[in-house]
Structures are given as C-alpha cells and as structure tokens.
Amino acid sequence: MDTKEYISSGILESYILGTASEQERREVECISSIYPEIRKELDALSVSLEQYAQASAVEPPARVRDKIFAQIDSLEKSETKREAKVFTMERTQAPNRQFNYWLAAASVTLLIVSSVLFYQLSDKNSQLISTNQQVEQLQKEKSQSEAALEVMNRQMAMLNNPDNKKVMMKGTEAHPGMLASVLWNTQNHEVYLSVSNLPQPPADKQYQLWAIVDGKPVDMGVFDISADSSLYKKMGATQTAQAFAVTLEKKGGSPVPTLTAMYVMGQI
Template identity: 30%
Template sequence: MDIKAYIESGILELYVAGQLSEQENQEVYELTQKHPEILQEVIAIETALTQLSASASPHATDFNTIKNKISSNPDVIELKPKTTHWVAYTGWAASVLLALGLLWTLNTKNTLEEDIQTVTLEKQVLETQIEDARNNLANTKDLLNAIRAKGILAVPLDGQGNFDASYAKVYWNKGNNTIYLDAQGLPDAPKGKVWQVWSLTLNPLTPTSLGTIDNFNTDDNKIFAIVNENESQAFGITLEPEGGSKTPTMEQLYTLGVVNTAP
C-alpha cells in the first residue's frame, strides 16, 4: 500500500472533520493501527484543527461548572439510580393501582347495570300489576253498577238435595236481557264435566238451556254474564258432561231458585 499517496488523498482531513461513513472510519482506524505514519498524520491534522477552532473561541470556560453539573461525588452518583428506581417503582405501583381501580370500577359498573336491569324488570312487573288491579277495579265497578242498576231482579239459587252446601245468585236485567250469574257457591267442575245454566218455566216445567260455563274453573270472580231472552220463572244449574246436555240431568241439579215476580 502506498501510504504517502493515501495520506496525500486528503481522506485523513475528512476523517478528523467527521466527514466519512462508518465503514470508511473503520478502515482509517485499522490503518492507523497498522501504520504509525498514518496515525501521526491524523494527530497532526487534529492538532492543527483543534488549535484553529480554539482560536475562534472568545474566551476559555471553566471545567468546575461542568463538574458541579455532573455531580462527580460518588455518593451522589450512587443516589441517582436509586432515585430512578424509586420513581420507576412508584410509576409501576401507580399503574397497578390504576389497573385495579379500573377493574373495580368496571365491576361496580357491571353490578350496577345488572341492578338497573333487575329494577327495570321489577318496575315492569309492578306496572303490569297496577294495570291489572286497575282493570280489576274497573271490571268490579262495572259489575257492581250492573247489579245495582234499576230494575234488576235478584234470584237466590239454593242448594238442592245432596248439594245442600251449594248456592248461587242470579241478577236479571230484563231491560237488556242479561243475567249475571254469581256462581261463587259452586265447586269447580270435575274433569269431563261442565256447569250448565237453565231457564225454567214452571207450568208446565220446561227447561231451556242458557248454555254451559266452559271457563268456570279458570274464572276469578265466578260471575258470568249470560244472555237470557226467556220469560224465566226459575233458574237452575246442573253438572253435565262436557259440551252440555239438551235436557238437564235432574240428579245433578245443584242449585235452583224461583224468580219472585211479586214487586
């Protein structure tokens, strides 16, 4: 290698000025290690340039300022990492606390949401109950008004024969051809059987079916409005097979009541 030509190329001046690539720097460095002439040249260039730039400095600066800033005191240096750790630990602790807090908040939020759902459901149920109660009240008022209306005939139906304990009442509104049958005193119809209501004329004894009460067992107040266009003289209720009978089965006559036509 022609060391002189290498030096003359000017690469070493650029090397000192920091103008070379990483790879070139590496190459120059290796050559300075191999060839003392090159190293000497580099040092000479560096010395010239440092002196030149030092001449551009308006005044000298004191090292003590820096010394104080970097806190060369070993005790202080020892402290530094500790402080950093403390800050780091605090940071981590804070993050963990934050994470826990967030989880707790999330959990509370979920619980509250569930509570709200439950309360909303309960509210709906209560609203339905209130609605039902209102409807019931309205129905009961209607019923009461119907029974209390002027010109209503009340016909008590007493228990017959073996069914002494049974009773019923008929409120007959002749004005609109309707009877209200209060059948609270009758037991539930057994399976396969149904209550059938009869209008009777007495002389001669002629039964006319007013129909069966198919929803008897499920009805709450056991009051049924039934159309009756007959000139009834009595009302009777019998237990008949499902679907009803054409003529009443007298053995199964539970209650019977005569219309009191006298004013």
C-alpha cells in the same frame, strides 16, 4: 280560497317590488306554491318588471367580466388546494429506556384503576338492573289492581241496575249448602251468572244453566268453575222465566237437563 281576490289585493305587486314585509313574503311564497294561477300571475308580474329593468340596461365595461371570472377562478383554485392538502407522517425519535419504564408503570396503574372502576361500574349496573326489575314488578301489580278495580266497578254497576232482577239459587235436597245467583235484565233479557259455592266437577263434565220458561227448561249455556266464578258473567238470554237452575251434564252440555243432577235452583 278566492284566488282572484288575492291577486287583486296588491300583495303580489308589493312582493315583486320587494316592499312586502317578512310575514307577507312567506305568505306569498307559500300560497303561490299551492295555487298555480297565483304563481302564474306572480311570474307575469316579474316578467314585466324584468322588461322594465331591461329598458335601462347598460353594457358594463369588458374589464368587469374579466375581473369576475379571474376572481371565480382563484376562488376555485383555493378550494381545490384545500381539498388536496396532504399530511405527511413524520418518523419520531425512538424513546429512551427510562421513558419506557415509566410508561410500563403508568400502564399497570391504569390497568388497576380501570379494573376497580369496572368492578364498581358492574356492581352499580346490577343494582340498576334489580331496581328496574322491581319497578317493572310494581308496575305490573299496579295495572293488575287497576284491572281488578275496573271489573269490580262493572259488577257494582250491574248489581245497582234497577232493570236487573236478582234470583238466588239455593242447593237442592241432594246438594245442600250449594249457592249461585242470576241477574236477569228484564229490558234486554240478558242473563248473568255468579257462582258462590259449587264443587269443581270431574274433567269430563260441565255445569249447565237453565231458564224454566212456562214449565220447559231452556238452555242458557255451560260454564266452568274458576277463581273468578263469583263475578257475574254473561250467559244466554230469555224474554220470560219463572225459575233458574243448574245441572251437572256431560262436557259441552245437554239438550235436556238431567233433573237428578240438579245442584241449585231458584224461583223468581
């Protein structure tokens, strides 16, 4: 902001003389609190007007001073009086027996009524709690469905991507009926695996995916069988491949595939 331009705009004079509009006043107060040079200018203007006012100063009569301080003193006194006011507790007359009887009857009635109300309230409360639980459950289900839909959408996008080459891997002689597939992206070379049918392996073993590149097997990673194995999941990457295969290996995988334990394979 150009403070010089602001200073010479005349708005400060208008402010000091009290002719500025409400909006202008707020603006000057805000801007002068941000820019010290504007505040300085504002104070300098105020000082010259103060001196101008002093030039026509007139000593008021001494009685005005006395009256002001007398009024302020009495104001203060009335304030302290209000603060010091003490409320005394007065002993009331002892109530008669008949009044006590009615008081007891009223208390019992009140107790009964409040018990009923309490029961009703706690009943409503438990209804409210179970409704809240239902709402929570529904919300949980809804977010789960949304998440599942999101996953499916991503799978669809992968399948529809023209850069992804789909390779079906069918069961070998020893394991007929087994089925899995690979999506291989020919641009970024990433490999995705989906398992349609493979048996759950023993606890000490894991399946391993291989890419066959120029006749040599290249490790594409190990995987487990789970409920969502049919979804394409990212494995390794390879620039070229002629085939893909899955073998069953010891847990953690093997540097070379055990060809006798090959379950599925597919050529590109």
